[in-house]
Amino acid sequence: MHKKAILVAGLLFTTILVIAIACSDSKKNDTGTPTGGGSPTATGGEQPFPDFGFMLTPQQVADSGYKVFRLSQDFPAELPEPKLPEFFNIDFKKDWRKYLLAVQKYCFEGNTEVDFRVHENDIRSWYHMPWQHYGPNGREGFHGLTKEAPVQPQQLASGQNFATSGAWAVGFFNDVAGYTIGQVWKDHDNPVAANMGSGFKNGAVLFKILFLSMPQTVAEQQVPFLQNGIWWDAYATYNFNSSERTHIKVALIQMDIMVRDERAPNGWVFGNFQYNGKMNKANKWENLVPVGLMWGQDPTNNTNQSNPKPTQTIINTKLVETIINPDTTELPPTHLGWNGRLNGPVDNPMSSCYSCHSTAEYPQGSPISPLFDADTLKANPVGSPGWMRWFSNLKCGTPFDSPGYQSTDFCLQMAEAIQNFTTWKATEGGLFYKDYQNVPKAQANDKAPKAEPAKPAKVFPLDRRNI
């Protein structure tokens, strides 16, 4: 049944959408206009964006009473009143912990009560990025999670042998950030990357919560900090290499934040939290303990050091633009990023938040890490000047490659969303007769002199974070 559900995803999708519209609770905001996704009038009379790409059948959902993910897409048409959150008064370098917890609180308020179904939040508005439903790693329909990155054995804890887990995540944008999404996607059929301009406005807050796909009994045994966990329903898989999805449970493991803060030397502050059930907080979401924050990459530090199978957290005291939580009673052993730069437990130990995110542009002219593309790695070996381009202090709103590339201001979902849309538009999701004509047999092809055809500029995939 599940397999069938995947095969007829397109058809089902339409059905789900119709049901979602029919069931729309028509919650009103102060101005009397419908809020949240699924409304046919969302975003100025445009056809709404799809909410998700993979789910049980509508009948299965109806019979079980599960809640279904709804894309929050009623983006503000005007830049909201610049009323900055209170944490903009906290010095993030000096009071890094206070800052991180204040941002976390801002992201939690009104959301933990409603399981992050943000259209039900009555404290503040949050939005999702459209076009994350598309492709094999697209959003599932319980909570809008996308398939992210495989998790290696011992990456999380020394006893972790389960080898096929992956990270699944959902990202949220506050009203200031939502305004910029709306600018790019004003016309749902013609996203305008150039409307990013010089990027998000001061006060934009982006965050993401990440889950681990591992059976609960295994996780509780092999990854001790996941005991006393938060488990979400997901239409996902315990085998990251498989595209066959079923209804499973996944464990909260990590939270990421990005704040566009004018006080930061390059415009962005990145922060990270790791789940630790031992904290035993009354509100379990608060068991997400600070890992640290970064506002720069220490661009001259090119020592090749990483800690992919952590038994302790190795803090690099030479870094001056990353701060890591030194409290080992609170923070379980964690690998961090390249040479101790900030990264979370399900992130790549040879990268950093800033590094991957600085590449975000349309079209995506470089891989998010040189490690993910053999030719790029060959030309830019670890620690070389070329490699250090991924560890430079690129300023907010600046394209990684230029000219001809539009920065999506460190927002990889934006780059991916436009790329997904463009791919879909070019192919309508299908295969073409012409691609099957005049293809030389593999053997003949090998013998033929190798004439290099003119290649269009390479566009790199964004929909998956390899390790």
Ligand code: HEC
């Ligand atoms: C290996 C590359 C990589 C690393 C390292 C990485 N990210 Fe991301 N991040 C991505 C990609 C790709 C996306 C877009 C797809 C998605 O949502 O996963 C993303 C999405 C996000 C989003 C949602 C908004 C957006 O920009 O698209 C946030 C917030 C975020 N990451 C924060 C962080 C933080 C904080 C860290 C460090 C603790 C981090 N990321 C490390 C690749 C990375």
